[in-house]
Every structure is written in structure tokens, then in C-alpha cells.
Amino acid sequence: MNRPAECDPALQHGAPLAALRLRRLGIDTYQEPVAYLRSDCPVCKSEGFEARSRIEIWRGERHIVATLNVVHGPLIEMDQLGLSEAAWHALGGADGAPLRVAHARPVPSMSAVRAKIYGRPIGADAASAIVRDVVDGRYAEIELAALITACSGARMDLAETIALTRAMVAVGQRLRWDSEIVVDKHCVGGLPGNRTTLLVVPIVAACGLIIPKTSSRAITSPAGTADTMETLAPVALDLPAMRRVVEREGGCIAWGGAVSLSPADDLLIRVERPLGLDSDGLMVASVLSKKIAAGSSHVVIDIPVGRTAKVRSPQAAHALARRLEAVGREFGIRIEVMLSDGSQPVGHGIGPALEAWDVLAVLQNQSGAPDDLRQRALQLAARVLVMGGKAAPGEGLALARSVLDSGAAWSKLQAICAAQGGMRTPPRAAHTHVLAAQHQGRVIAIDNRRLAHLAKLAGAPKAPAAGLELHAPLGTLLGTGQPLLTLHAESSGELAYALSYAQAQDSLFTIQEAP
């Protein structure tokens, strides 16, 4: 985010900018850069800064845009400019470093967002300008929210989706591989426990395909694929490290946030998720910009469909599938979509390490391994193997199964973990507690949302061993006192806290008494 000196605000309007000194305040505002100035400091008064002014901060040639908070009283000194963690990470510098500030210019591309809100489609130039300003940190969060809202519902057509996807690819890095066929898989809308990536990647890599997979960390859920993988191996690889792993083993499972293949997407998601808005256009641009940047040629996309899943009806799934395929064609990528059952969690564990144990059980062909996780992974791997030319149509499943059953996939995951920096044993929680059925009967409903909340109260994903194990999936016939789930926590306090929450819920499991 360097800019030539003629944009220096002091030169722009000749104003005598007062000197300020950097102070890292240690305030984590999540990803929004915030700056703090004393209300009675001269620069605040002379610039006419107020709470919520958007200001541009310069440290030498580096600069950022931040939202201002005004401080009354002694929290900071008169000549200090306090920085939130996000602001400090973007600007850098040590305490005391000299800074200059000015009003930030209005975001130029917001006029294109307003035009979109008033009904004009986003063209290629507008998409580029918007994505560039987003990546430069010029959008305030309410402006990001307006952008996302304007693109939600059915408001983005195919041409806009393509324009946005292209713009998102253009602002990031793009990988190229020697192989003509580079495969990938993606799941739209996470089901708890649905860690097929950790099975599909070793299966298809063991068959000789190239699969440079990046995954996300949890944002609102108890575990993301990157969090689960991190209990087995380091995931914060940079691009050269990721390339080395893939060139050696054919595949990797890296944290997407570290390689930043589609940096605009990371910034949009931070506002999109808490708003809970769905947009086929944004989702397709988000998914495919990352796949295009990763250099993929063939991608299988899993769309779980269910009442509590992201995609709620087969109709919605088909519309999304058509959009994915059409945008993929535009960029020369072949997309195949697979609809799957999204009605309940997958596997036994919820939480990073507990989900990793499920994955290991499947790879090691343990007798108690969760069969639903195994079957989903085999289906996906089969599609990838056929797309990638490693199996004839109809023979992918047999190949995937043989690679899993023979232990070749398990060897491959160990090799990938070693290449990513060394395999680890997932941690086990020091504190556990079994919740039992209060009366006999059959499990007819499970509240996934509350189970996810319970796993988070127990400490997941920050405490990697925390979470819960489900013992009673839908349809289980239980006697009084039989186990429903086991809570796992790394501290007794967190266990007690999660337990008191669990005991106050009467609808985690709905058990219908047998007549």
C-alpha cells in the first residue's frame, strides 16, 4: 500500500500537519483498523476530526485508512496516536514512531456501489475499482456491509459474478503448476464434523494427482478444516512452502489466510458472515477466485442440502451449481457439483482435535471409525479421480476405496504432514464429562446450532482439544442413563461452564419415549 509522494496529504493541500507518535494500544477490534486520538490534542481540533472520522495515517511512505475513536482523559498522551491491533499490523512501526494524519478521501468506488444499489449492474471496471479499494482497506465496515447487501439475494447476474471473480483474482497472487491437470475439492457451507478434505486430499494425491488445497479457519463455528489440520501438522504455509509440499507430495492442506490467494475475499467474509447473508454471486466469486488463483483445472464442489445447512433446497442447490459451472467455463476450469445430505453433523467429534481423531480412525480403518464421514469422502474422491483421469467413469469409487483400505491414503497424509513441518498427535482434553439420557426413547431431533455453541463454550476452536463427542445420532434407541455426548475441555472452568449450559438446555436432543 505504498503510494508516490505526490499523494502525500501534506503536499496535497499544504496543511501544516502536526507530528504524532505511534502508540500500540493492544486493543483488538477484529479486522477493522481503529485509531485513537485525544479530543483535546491540537491535530484533532485543527483537522476537525471527530469520533468516527475516516483518517489516513502515514508512517514514512506506508499508510493505512482507519476509523477514529476520540479519547477523553488520560488513556493516551496528547501527542500520541493510538492504534488498534489491526491498524498496527497493517502500518507497522515501534512505539514512538512519527506519524502524520489527514482526512481520508471518500472511497471513489463507493459511487459504483451506490449505482448498484440504485439498480445499475457492476461492470468490469467498477468491479476492479471496488476490489482494489477493498484490498487497500479503504472501505469502512458499514460500506462493506452496503456492498455485500447490494450483491445479496438474487441481485448479481452471471456477468457481474464473472467481473467480480476476475477482479478478485487480479489483486492476489496466482499459482502455476507444471501439470495440466490440477484438481481441488470444496464444500459450500460447513456441516459440523464434515472433514472430508483430510481424506480426499491424501486419497487423490496417493493416486498421483496434484491437489494444492487451501482451507479456512473457523469464523463462527467450533472448527474449520485448517484448525483440524493444525492439530496434525503446521498449516500457516507461505506460497513457496506450499509449492514445495505440493511438488514433493502432490497435495497439501494449508491455511488459506496465510497464502492470501484471494485477499479481497478474506476481507468481504469478515462482514458477510456476521450478517448471515447468502449471495450466489458472492459465494461463487469467493470460491472460484481462490481456485483460479490456486491454479486448479478440475474442481468437485460438495453442496450439502438441508434445513440447517447453508443451502436449503435442491432448487437453490441447482441454481448455485449452474452458476458455478458457468463461471468456471469462463475461466477454463471444469466444475462438477455433488449434492449431499446436510441434515445432521458428520462423524462423532465436534472440535479441532476430536474431528482429527475421526479422520485418523477412517484412514487407519479402525472398527469404530465414523462410516458417514468415510462414505462422503469416498464419493468425493471418486468424482475427483474420474475428473482427473485416474479412473474411468464408474470406477472412481473402487479406486478410492482401495487406496483407503490399503493404507496408501494414510501413508500419504503422514507424508503431507511431514512435508508441512512434521506430524503431530492431536491433543486429548484433560477434562471430560458424559451427559446421559434422562429417560429411555429414540433420538428424533438434534439441535446442531446449540451443539456447536456448546462445543465453543467448552473452548473450541481456541482450545484445540475441546469440543464434544456425539454418541447418539438420529434414530438411536437409548435406555435411561445411556450416554448422549461427552464434553471435552482443556480447563475445569471451561468444562463447568459448558456443562452448566448443557444442563439448562432441554432441546439438545429430542428423545421420544417408546410406547
Next chain:
Amino acid sequence: MNRPAECDPALQHGAPLAALRLRRLGIDTYQEPVAYLRSDCPVCKSEGFEARSRIEIWRGERHIVATLNVVHGPLIEMDQLGLSEAAWHALGGADGAPLRVAHARPVPSMSAVRAKIYGRPIGADAASAIVRDVVDGRYAEIELAALITACSGARMDLAETIALTRAMVAVGQRLRWDSEIVVDKHCVGGLPGNRTTLLVVPIVAACGLIIPKTSSRAITSPAGTADTMETLAPVALDLPAMRRVVEREGGCIAWGGAVSLSPADDLLIRVERPLGLDSDGLMVASVLSKKIAAGSSHVVIDIPVGRTAKVRSPQAAHALARRLEAVGREFGIRIEVMLSDGSQPVGHGIGPALEAWDVLAVLQNQSGAPDDLRQRALQLAARVLVMGGKAAPGEGLALARSVLDSGAAWSKLQAICAAQGGMRTPPRAAHTHVLAAQHQGRVIAIDNRRLAHLAKLAGAPKAPAAGLELHAPLGTLLGTGQPLLTLHAESSGELAYALSYAQAQDSLFTIQEAP
């Protein structure tokens, strides 16, 4: 925002909530309530709080919803919950007061906002739920931004506008008057210097009409009508005080923020303005909810039309007018719309006191009084007088002029000021500087946006005497060295700062050299 004890979060799920102590941090985040907790404090860990979590904070039975910032390091103590100014004003309490916290429930009415984004109109129940949650402070700013975006452009129909207006009236107080005819005037989209309210109110009150006028303070401009009136008299009246003034003098000019006749509107505007979005539906609900709550029966609305005004074309103005009239009919209010010239500032002064001096010059019939301000006010007053039955159609202008020329309006403004708490003389700035033309020629363009910015750099509206006086309106023929404007500031630093900005601009005035 009190709630019965059964909503106490500790009782809701039986969790052992840790005790925290209140700490007012003095951080002004504008109107968004923010709370601060140490990242390593037990409650943060056990509740799974993170930066940006929405949390509910209880002090006894009072409670608020706030956005969490997480603090690393010693800025606050382990057992303290820091509050931003907005959070502290809403929750109250002294440093050290015991507080309890829990995750805030998701905002229930956001589902109606999402439905609107996906294309379903906002019905009466949804409008009520949304407005109630907004007034209860449950919406985060990004959620407010999504709501406003979803209602912008041409996306609200008449039925939705009526539903929203009704909901906004229902959550606030509503005034009733003995008179059947209660008049009001309103200007949509402020032109700098357009202080007709301070003339129309005394003219029509002097004729015996009831006009309980509320006005806003500046949000992004150098002066709001309430800021200008405040240089003449107190404006922060509560409802009983406002009623006393109107019962005694027939009219008042009070700050709307103090009487809170449409509290939802105040909260929406704080996000609407910085986004710069226009929505006929939101604008109509905003204006009319306040007029209905104030008990008005007949309202004249001024819509300035111009390239840099809020409404840019006669077509847009007519559509807005039809919507205003239709919603007015629904609530039994008669609305008359007047389109006016919105191409340049009104009067000489920009800034609270300077605009007040313009008003006084017109009321006192001074020879140098700005005639454009006088004529606009007379036109508006004439319409109000005819609507209110004080003049026959076609005779309103003569009546308004006679009341102004006779000094009756001037006497009435003095009486209103006395009733509001005592008339003041507007302050004069200690520091002034004249900017002169660099070459001869005719003024063919004035950059209103930069002039407004200049007045703010000089200190307006916080420094009420600050701002600028225009000496060269459009069409003025100037000789080299003749004055363009005079800067006014309360401190020499602010004057120097504004001056250096002004001198670096080459387009405040465009002067075409005469051949």
C-alpha cells in the same frame, strides 16, 4: 431498556457468570456502544468471547447490547469491563459498579431484513419488530447498514413506507395540541445557509398559527438549524419545556435530538449519512414520523433541486413529493411540496453564528440583508399561512411580507428565544482573514462542497462563531484584489489551518477573465 428478571442471562442457562466491575474508559466511538475486556480474563475465556462478539451487559436490571473489543495488555484490569462513552451513557453507573455479561442473542428482526434483501416486502409486523430492535440498540452498525441498503434505491413501495412510518411513530412519544390546525415546515436536503426555519416560524407564529418545530444539528455539514438557533437561545428542550414554549408563543425551534420524537430515525441517520444513500421510502418515513409525532396537521416541504443538492432532478422531486403526499394522507396530514432552486448556498454566512447574523439581518430589515434567504422564507411562510387558513389563496405572500416588514416577526423570534430560556447575541469570531481574487473576471462556479469543508476546518459547527462569509456569489464581476470570502475562526491555529487549505485550492471559485 429494562426487562423483567426472567430474562436475566444467568437464569436463562444457569451459567456461573463471573463478576466484572465497570470502568468508564472515555473512548468516544460515536454512537456505537463498545465494551472492552482483557483477552486473558476468565469471563472472556469461559464465555468464548472474541473481538467483535455482540454481548449483553447487565447492571442490575438495566442492560445494553455492545460490540466487544478485546484488550491485550495492561490498558484495563483483569476484572474490569471497559465501556465506551456511548455504552456508558446508555448503561450508566459509576466506576467499580458490578456488571454481568453474556452473549447477546441474535437480533430476531434481522430475519425480516434478510427476507427484504431476498425480495420480500417489509410488512407491518416486520416493520414494528425492526424498529423496536433498532431503538433497543440490538442492531450492530453493519446490520443497520444492511437494513438501510436494503431499503435504498427504489426498493421501498408505498405500503412499506407507511408501515415503517407507523412503526417509527409508535416507538416514540407523540404530542397532542388543543388546536385542530398545527403547521410545520421542513426542508429536504440542506443547502448551506438555508436557515428559512428561523424566519418562517416567527412569521407564521406571529400570525397566530401553532408551529412546534424541531430541527437537527449538523452531522456532516458546517451547521444544522439547531446549531444556528443555539447561538440565539437554548435549544435542548425536553417535551414539557417545548410544550410550554409553544403554548406561550405559538412556535418554537427546538433540537429534535433532545425531544426524541422519532428515536429510531436518529439511530438510522447515524449510518445513513456516512453511506450517502438516498431512499425516498426512508426519507419520507424519517420526515413524516417526526411531523406525526409532533402532532402536525399541515406541513409545507421544501425540496431544493440542483446538481449538488440531495434531489438532483425535477422528476426525482416529483416522485418524492407524490410519496410524501400519499403517506401524509394515510396519517391524516396535509402535505404541500414546494420545489426550489438548489444550485448555490443561501445567504452570506456559512457556520452557526454567521447564519444567525443573516437571519437577524432579514428580521431587522437591514439594508445588506441577504435577499435570497428573505425571498425563500417568504415563499414558504406564504404557503404555510394559506394552508393554515390565515390567508386566502394568493394572499399569503402579502401577509408574510407585512409581518416581516412590520417587525412583528422579529418581535416574535425574540419572544420565542426568551421562552426557550433567554435570547443571546451570536458570537463573533476573534480571528478573521479575507481571501481576495487573484485576477479580475466573473464568478462562474463555486464549489459548495469545498466551501463547506473549509468552514468545518475553520471550526464550524463546534466553534459556533467559525465559518465563512461569501462576498462573491455566482455572476459577481470582480477586480483583482477584491474580496471573495472572509474566514472566521475562534483560534489563530484553526484560522491558519483553514487558510492553508484554502490557499492550496484552485477551484473554490472559478473566475473567468473578462475579454
